[in-house]
Amino acid sequence: MTRCREKLYFCTRLSKQRAKEYMDTCFFLKKYLKHFFGAKDEYALHSPFMFDLFVNGLKSKSFRKEFRTFGSEIGCKQRSLLLPKNRNDVFLYSLLRYFSPRHILFFSSERESSLLCYLAQNKLPAEECNSLSLNSEKVFVAGYDHGKIVGSNVLQSVEAYCSDISTDIDFALIDCSLPKEPVLHYIDCLLPHCGNESVLILKNIYHDKACDAIFRRLKTDNKWKVCADFFSFGVFFMTSRPLQRQEYLLCKR
Numbered sequence: 001m002t003r004c005r006e007k008l009y010f011c012t013r014l015s016k017q018r019a020k021e022y023m024d025t026c027f028f029l030k031k032y033l034k035h036f037f038g039a040k041d042e043y044a045l046h047s048p049f050m051f052d053l054f055v056n057g058l059k060s061k062s063f064r065k066e067f068r069t070f071g072s073e074i075g076c077k078q079r080s081l082l083l084p085k086n087r088n089d090v091f092l093y094s095l096l097r098y099f100s101p102r103h104i105l106f107f108s109s110e111r112e113s114s115l116l117c118y119l120a121q122n123k124l125p126a127e128e129c130n131s132l133s134l135n136s137e138k139v140f141v142a143g144y145d146h147g148k149i150v151g152s153n154v155l156q157s158v159e160a161y162c163s164d165i166s167t168d169i170d171f172a173l174i175d176c177s178l179p180k181e182p183v184l185h186y187i188d189c190l191l192p193h194c195g196n197e198s199v200l201i202l203k204n205i206y207h208d209k210a211c212d213a214i215f216r217r218l219k220t221d222n223k224w225k226v227c228a229d230f231f232s233f234g235v236f237f238m239t240s241r242p243l244q245r246q247e248y249l250l251c252k253r
Contacts, residue, residue, distance in 0.1 A: 024207070024208040024209075027206070027208060027209055027212075028206055028207070028208075031206040031212070031231070032206070032231065035229070035231045035249060038249050039231070039249050039250055039251045040248070040249065040250055040251070041054070041250070041251050042054035042055060042059075045248070047226075047246060049226065049237075049239065049241060050226070050228070050246075050248065050250075053098065056098065057094050057095065057097070057098030057099075058091065058094050058095075058098075058252065060094060060097070060098070063090070063093060063094040063097045063098075064090055064094070066093070066097065066117070066121060067089065067090050067093045067094075067113075067114070067117050070116075070117040070118075070120040070121055071113060071116075071117050073120055073126055074116050074117065074120050074126050074129045074130060087252060088203075088232050088233075089112075089113045089114045089117075090114075091114075091230070091232070091233065091252050092112070092114035092115075092173070092201070092233075093113075093114040093117055093118060095171075095199065095201070095235070096114060096115070096118040096171065097118065097121070099170070099171060099197075099199055101144075101170030101171035101199070102144075102145075102146050102147075102167075102170055103143070103144070103145050103146060103165075103167055103168065103169050103170045103171070104118075104143045104144040104145075104169075104170065104171045104172070105142075105143040105150070105155070105169055105171075105172045105173070105190065106140060106141070106142050106143060106172075106173045107139060107140070107141055107158075107172075107173065107174045107175060107178065107182075107183075107186050108139070108140040108173065108174075108175040108178075108203065109138070109139065109140070109175045109177050109178055109204075110134075110140060110175075111132070111133055111134060111140050112140055112142075112173070115132075115142060115143075115144070115173075116129045116130075116132065118144070119132075119144060119149065122144070122147075124149060128149050129149075131149075131151070132149065132151065132152075135152040139152075139178060139182075141155045142155075143155065145165075146167070158185065158186055158189045158190075159185075159189050162189045162190065162192070162193050165193065168193060168194060168195030168196075168197075168198060169190060169193045169194055169195075169198060170195070170197065170198055170199070171198070171199050171201075172190050172194070172198070172199070172200050172201065173201045173202075173203060174186050174187060174190075174200075174201070174202055174203065175202075175203045175204055176202050176203060176204045176205055176207060176210075176211035176214050176215065177203070177204040177207045177208075177211060180210050180214065183214055184214065187214075187218060191221065191223060194223065194238050195238065196238060196239065196240035197238070197239060197240060198237075198238040199235065199236070199237055199238075200218075200224070200235075200236040200238070201233050201234070201235050201236070202214065202215055202218065202233065202234040202236075203232065203233055204232065205229070205231075205232075205233065205234045206231065215234045218234070218236065219234075219247070223238055224236040224237060224238050224245075225237055225238060225239045225241070225245060225246070226239060226245075226246045226247075226248070227246070227247045227248070228247075228248045228250050229247070229248065229249050229250065230250055230251070230252050231252075232252070
């Protein structure tokens with residue numbers, strides 16, 4: 001009798017998990033189709049700020065060549081540019097190179113090749129770049145602070161780290177597919193330390209409904225001036241330029 005109950009409990013949990021995966025997949029596809037048919041490129045933009053970002057940043061061939069060069073130097077796997085993972089890495093690297101931030105923080109569910117290549121481009125030793133990996137909680141927590149690498153051991157308490165720093169955080173990435181509570185905690189800690197020229201990126205914003213809720217919540221914050229939805233990423237610009245509050249649905253490149 002006990003064994004039958006255990007089997008029934010296991011089957012119930014399995015069916016709930018499969019149902020959730022099915023619902024998440026349907027949600028993802030629905031958002032993808034909406035973005036695919038509604039996204040615009042740089043030729044539909046009337047903002048000089050965003051147009052320049054596209055032309056001199058996201059579509060820069062030199063940035064893509066750099067990514068491949070530095071990726072091979074630090075031992076990153078070379079993938080086709082047609083693969084979503086590599087396209088996302090190139091997208092992030094292009095943003096990093098375009099803005100050239102001096103204070104960066106990444107919180108991701110995977111080891112981010114874009115940050116490692118940017119550190120290598122800033123002539124940091126390959127050994128230091130390769131030392132940045134997933135921590136004990138399986139989270140890639142790493143950064144760059146005015147010439148020095150920030151490791152996960154320094155970022156064990158994000159709140160304490162942010163209270164100690166004396167400069168603004170120029171560039172931050174937070175992966176929404178991480179557990180919801182840590183993601184909201186990261187956002188609450190980082191937002192007060194984002195300055196007038198900061199870039200805040202949410203990754204995997206349509207991974208599931210919880211990720212979408214986090215993205216929509218941040219869109220209501222008054223701190224940012226420009227929000228660009230690139231499907232895989234939601235990019236928020238806290239620019240000091242005299243821009244009206246703008247929202248865009250855009251292709252990656």
